[in-house]
Amino acid sequence: MRLPRLIGVPRMADMMLTGRVYSATEGAAYGFSQYLTEAGGALPKALELAERVAAKCAADHFAVLAGAADDRGSNPQAGFADEC
Secondary structure (H helix, E strand, O other): OOHHHHHOHHHHHHHHHHOOOOOHHHHHHOOOOOOOOOOOOHHHHHHHHHHHHHOOOHHHHHHHHHHHHOOOOOOOOOOOOOOO
């Protein structure tokens, strides 16, 4: 389960056992989300991020995501891409 690694077992247990709900500000501070926008600002922020991602090299995206998904660690030289 990823949640305990992201927010810690005590916070996860509190949420699961008590039904606690965090505000958007608290959630952002605790790492539940990457970005916090004003009301109505989610779509413009999503489009901004999509444009930034689309402007980057796809091979680099693969290397970053493949490395991030590997919880066991890897060779420091792994993940370099020469396609860009």
